Amino acid sequence: MSGKIDRRNFLKIMGLGGAGTALGGCDLPSTVTLEEGKEEVVSYLMPEEYVIPGVGVWYASTCAQCAAGCGIHGRVREGRVLKLEGNPDSSMNHGKICMMGQSGVQAHYNPDRIKTPMLREGGNLVAVSWEKAVGAIQEKLSAANGDQVAWFTGTLSGHQAALVSNHLEALGSRKHYIHEPINASVWQAVNKDMLGEAMPRLRLDKAQMILSFGADFLGTWISPVHFSGEYAKFRKQKRRGLLVTIEPKMSLTGANSDLWIPAIPGTEGVIALGIAHQLVKNHSKDMSSLPASVQGLINKYDAATTAKIAGIDEKRIQRIAELLVERSPSLVLAGAPVEGQAKGYASVAAVMLLNQLLGNIGQTIESQGSFPFNQLKAKTGGTSDLFSFVETAKNKQLSVVFFYGTNPKFTAPKAMEMDSALNDVPFKVAISMFMDETSMAADVVLPAASYLEDWGTHVAAYQPQQTAISMQQPLMEKLYAETRGFGDIVLDLLKVAKKDVYSAFADYYAYLKNAHAALPAEYKEAGMTDGDAWSAALQKGLVNVATGSMSLPVKPVSFGDPAPADSGGKFAYHFVPSARLGMWDGRHANLPWIQEAPDQITKVVWDSWAEIHPLTAQKLGIKNGSIINVESEHGTAKVQAVLIKAIHPDVIAIPMGQGHEEYGRYAKGRGANPLKLLNPVKEETTGELAMYATRVNASPTSQKEVVVRLGASDTQAGRRFVVTVPVEQYQRTEGA
C-alpha cells in the first residue's frame, strides 16, 4: 500500500474490523498527506514500523476544551485516537486532565460535526466547495476596508493568535473582539493596576490559608486542573492548609472548604474591607501606603457596619481576620461573583487589598516573569467586547466578521440585542466544528478540524512554575476530508492579504515548523538539527520557555466604595448564572459524557435547574422538582427547582450551559439559558458585563417533575461512608 492514502481508504481499512485491521495494520501508513505531491508529514512522530496493531501509542498535544491549555497525551490505536490523558511532562497539569479534557474525544468524534463548507444562498445555508466559500469571503474582504473587518474569537494564543493579529494588521483593522463568558477579566484588570501584571502566579502550595471570594479555582477559575494539583499540596502541608470560601452559591471550591459562608453577591468587597478594618485596627497591619480614599473605606467598615451590609456575623469577620494573620502567608482570591457587579472593580480591588495588607505579594503571589515572545501571548477576554461589538455592529461599521471559538449569539444576554447586531453585519464567517447558534446565523460556515486533527501552539494566560509553549499536533487523520485546521484557514486568508510574506508556507504545519526553527538556539539541545528539535518538541508536547525574572511592585490603587447601591426594585432575588466544571459556558453541552455527568453539587443530569434555598422555596411555595418561572426584567426562564441549602437564601442560581437552540442532538432544546435573563449592566471601571448583578423573581407553576439526579439520599443515613475527622486529629497523626 502506498503512503498516499486518502481518508476514505483509510477509514475503509479500519472498517474491516478486528481481523482485517490486524492484517491491514501492517501496511497502514502513519503518515498524513496534507496535499498531493507535497511533503509528507510525520504526524505520529514514530516511524511506520512502530505502529503495531493492537498496541496503543501515546502522542502529546494540547487540550483545547477550555483556555487553560493543559498538556495532553492521546492514545492512538489503529489510526484512531481513543483516550486522552494529561501530559505528565506538563507542569501545568502533571499528567491530569479534567472531565472536559477527558470528553475531548467526544467533540472530535461528535456525530454533529460540520462536514463541508456552507454558504448562505437564498436564505439557507447550502453545502458548497471550499473554493466557492473562500471566493465569497475574499470578494467581501476586498470590498471592505480597514476597521470594517473584524475577528470575534474566544481566547487565542500561540501562532494562531499571531496569525489572526497579522491578518487584521494586513487588512488595516484593529477589531479583534475576544469573548469568554467564564473569565477573570476584572481580577486581571485589578492586578494590572495593583501589581503591574494581569495574571500573576499563585502559589497555592505555599499558602497556609486560602480565602476565596467566589474564585472557584477547583472548578471553573482560570486553570482548574493546575490549581487542583496545587490544592492537594496546599492541604498536605505540614500544617494542613485552611480554606475559607465566601460566595453566593456553593461552587466546587466552596464544597471543599473548611468554612463556607454564603454571601449576597456584591457584598464581597464590603466583607473584604471589613476584614481589612480588623487587620488594621486589631492586628496592626500597616495601611499608611494606601491612598487616603482607601484608608477611608477601611476605617468606614468596622465589624458592625460590615455585618449589617453583608449579613454576616461580626465574630466571623473578626475570626477570619485573626486566622489570616495567624496563617501566614495566605492567599485571598476573588472570582466571578465579586467581579460581576457594577462595582466589580472596587470589590475585587478590596479583596486584593487584603493580599497587600497581609504581605502575601511576593510570597503566595509571584510574578510570572517576562515572556519573550510577545506575539504568542494569550489574548484573553471577557464580556466587555460583547458591548463594543454590538455597538459597532449596530452603527453599521462592520461588514465582514470572522467568528471562531466563541458563540456570542448564545452567551450574550437578550437585552444586549446581539441578534439584531448580528443582522447588522452583512457578512459573517463562522469557523466552527458544530452548527451552534452563531454559525446558524452566519453567511459562510467553514468546517474546522477538531483540535485532535489540527496543528497549533498554545501559550496559556496563566503559566505554572515552568512557563511553556504547549504544542498541538494531529493525533489522527482528519475524520472529514473537507474540514480544515484553523491555522490553515487563517494562513490561506493571509496568503491573499499579505502574499509576499506568507505564500512561502505550503500550509500551517510548514509555517509552524519554520517558526520553531526560528526559535533562539537555547531552545534546542546542542547538536540537534532543526528537524530533530521539532520532533523532540512534539514528542514532549511542549517547549519550555525561560522567563525573565520580575518582581511585583505593589502600587497603591484607589477605588470607590464597593457597597451595592441598588435595591433591585420589584425583583427580590439576586440571580447567579453559575458556572459548572464540565458544561462550562455551554460549549460542552453537545458532549454526551458531559450531559450524563452529574453536576458536582446538585448531582442533576441532562437538564437545567434553579437552585433555591429551602427557606426561600417555602416562602414562595416552591417544592423540590416544581417547574418554576424565573423572571428578570429582560426575560423568563422556565426551569425545575432544586432545593439546596448550599446557596444564600436571597439568591437563585441557574447554571450556564443548557438552553441551546442549536448545537446538535445532545444540546438542542434542553433546559434554559440563564445568560439570556441578565440585565446589560456594565462594570463601571472595566466595562465588563456585570453577570451577577441581575435581580429576579421566582414563581411556581402547577407542574412538578421528578428531579433527575444521581443518588437518592442527601445524607449518609448513619452509615460510615464519608467520615469527617477534626483537623487536630489529623495533625497528630499525619501532620508535622
Add this chain to the structure above:
Amino acid sequence: MSLENLLGNWSQYRKGHEEGGFHDYKHLWGMAIDLDICIGCNACATACYAENNLAVVGKERFEKGQAMHWLRLERYWDQNELDHPAQGASFLPMMCQQCDAATCEPVCPVAATYHTPDGLNAQVYNRCIGSRYCSNNCPYRNRYFNFYSYYEDSWPEPLNMQLNPDLTVRDKGVMEKCTFCVQRIRVAKDNAKMENRPVADGEAMTACAQACPTNAIVFGDYMDKDSQVAKLWKKHQVKLRLTKQNKENPELRGYRIFEELNVDPSVMYLERVREEV
C-alpha cells in the same frame, strides 16, 4: 471430557468452593482513596466512561435508575441541622470494591462472576445470563445491568470510533461493573513479562486514578510491599481479611466501607478532614 476433569480435580474444585476463591495471590490490586483531597470534580467518572466503553443512557433512563456509571461520585450533606452546609459537601468516589470475600460471587448461578488470581472480582460477560442476583447481593450496589442494547443509541457514528478495542461493548442482558481497568493491568503485566521483570508500581493504573487531579485515588498492588498503596494501607494500619480493624493508633484515618459485613473490600478510604473555624 469435562466429567473426567471434574472427577479428577474434585478435591481442588471442592477446596475452591469451600475457601472461596484463590489464596495464593500473585498480585492483589487495591486502592486507597483520600477523601480529604478528593474534590468531587468528576474527572475520575468521566475517565471511566472514556476507558471502559460505558454507555450514555440519556435522561429518561437515568431517571429510571438504569445509568451505567461504574464509578459514581456520591455527594452527601452532613450538617443537616444547620441552615447552610458550613463545612461543604462530602464526596465519595464509589466503584466496585473488589471484595476479597465478594458476596456477588457465590450467588451467581453460572459462575459468571469469580475471583481472579489477581484478587480481582471479575465479571465474564459471555457467561452471564442476567439473573441479576449478584447485584442484589452487593451491599454497595455497584453492579450495573444492561437493561438495553446501547451500541446504537449510545454511540451514533462516528462516536463509536472512540470505543476502546481492549474491551467489549456489552449487549443487553449482561451485568457489568468496575474491573479496576483490568485491560490496563493486562497491558502492564504483558509489558513487564516481555521485559522479564516484575510490574513496577504505578505501571498498572486505573483510568480514575490516572485522571484524579489531586491524586486522591492511589492504585497499586497490595502484594508489592513497596507500592504506594501497600504503604498507605500499612501507614493507616488497615489490614485485609478483618471485619473490624484493631489499629494501634485508632486516630489513623484509614477505613473500609462495610467491612463489618465481612465482604473484605480492597478499597481503603481515608477520612475527610475539616477544621472548625
Add this chain to the structure above:
Amino acid sequence: MYNEKDINEQIAWAKINADVLRSMENPRKGYWLAVLICVLMLICAAFAEYIQYTTGMGPANLNNPHMWGMYISTFVFWIGMSHSGTLLSAILHIIHADWRKPIYRFAEAMTTFSLMTAGLFPIIHLGRVWNMYWVLPYVSDRGHWPNFRSPLVWDAFAISTYLSASMLFLFIGMIPDLAICRDNAKGWRKKLYTVLSLGWMGTDRQWRNFRKTYLLMACFLIPLAVSVHSIVSADFAMSIMPGWHVTTFPPYFVAGALYSGCAAIITLFVLLRYFFRFEEYMTTPIMEKTCKLTFAIAMVWTYLNLVEFCSVWYGHDIYNKEVLIAKATGPYAWVFWIMIFCGSVVPFTLAVQKLRRHMPTMFVVSLLLNLSMFFERWMIVAPTLSMSHDPHQWDIMYASVVQWAIVFGSFGWFGLLFLVFVKIFPSVSMYEVKEMVFHRRRHLVNEEAAARFHRRKDDSQTTTGEPGLEGA
C-alpha cells in the same frame, strides 16, 4: 348446630361416575368464554415478553437497586400456590383425613399447573433468556458447570424435581379414574385414556401395587414440597441483604405457601362446585374443614410474621431494622398494611361458622387471602431492594405495564391449563369418592350395629335384619 355429613353415603357409585364424567363433556358457552379470556391474557403476556426479549429488561422498569421485581415475587407466589395440592393429597392422605378425597384431585392439578407457571418466571426474568440452560449441570466439553453454591441453581433443581414428582403423583393417582374414562369414552378420548390408563383392570394385584406406589409417592413428595419452598426462601435468606437474610425464612415461606395454596383451593372449590354442580361431592362440611385448616395455617403464618418482626426489632441490626420500619411506614407501606389486614385479620371470618358456610363470602375471602399472599411476596422482594445498605442507591420502583402484562398473563396461562385439565381429566377422584362413600357407609353400618347392640341390651324386643351393606 349444623350437623350434616361430609358426603351423602347413599350416593350410588354409578351416579358418581356419571356426575364426574358429565363434568368432562359438552363444554358450555361459559367454558369457551373462560378459555377465550385466558387466551387473551396469555397473548398480553406473550406480547410483553416479545418486547422484553427484543429490547432488554429495561421496559420492565427494573433498575439498579430493583434488579428483581414483580417477576420474582410472582414466581414465589406461584410456587406457594403449588403447595396446596401436596398438602391435601399427600399429607392428608398419610394422616388418613378422608374428607380430602373429593377435592384433592383439582388441588393436585393446581400444584402442577402453578409450578408450570412459576417455573416460567425465573426464565422470563433472565437478561439473556436464550442461555437459561446454563444453570443446568450438563456435561460440556469446556468444563463449564453451574455454580453449585448459588441458590438459583438449587432452585432449578428443586423446582424441576418437584414438578416432575408432582406430575407423576397426579398421574398415578388418576390411573383408576382414567380406566373408568376409557371404559366410557369414544373416539380420540378412548385412545388417549387407553394409553394413559396403562392397562388398568382393577385386579387385586394392581390395586395392591397401586396403593403402595401411591403411598410411596406421597411420602416422597412431602419433604420435596417443604424443601422446594425452603430453597426458594434461600434465594433471599442466603443473601446478606437486610430483610432477606432471615433465619426463619424457610418455615415462613412454607407457611405462606400452604396458606396461599389453601386459599386457592377454597376459590376453586367454590367455582367447581358452582360450575360443575358438584354440590354432592364438594359439600359444605368439607368446605368447613378446609376453612378450618386454612385458619390454622393463617395463624401460623401470622405467628411467623411476628417472630420475624420481633427478631429484627430486638436484633439491633440497623439495616434490618430500617427495612422493617420502611415496610410499615415507607413507600410500600400501603402494600404492607393490606397484606397484614388481609392475611391476619380477614382469616378470622374463617373461624365464624356461619360465614364459612356461605360460599360467596368464602369466595371473596379466599381471594382476599391470596391478595395478601401476593402482596406478601412483593413485600419480601421490593423493600429490601428499595433500601439496603447504601442510601445513595435507595429507590422506589413500581412495575411497568410490561411486568404487569406478564404477571397478568401468567394467570391466563394457569387458567388455561386448568380449563383444559377439567375437560380432559376427571377433576374429582371417582374411585376415591367411592371409597369414601363406602367407608362412610360401613362406618354408618357399624355405628348402627353398635347402636343396635346397645339397644338390644337395653331392650330385648328389638328386631333384627336391618338392611346392611348388602342392600346397596
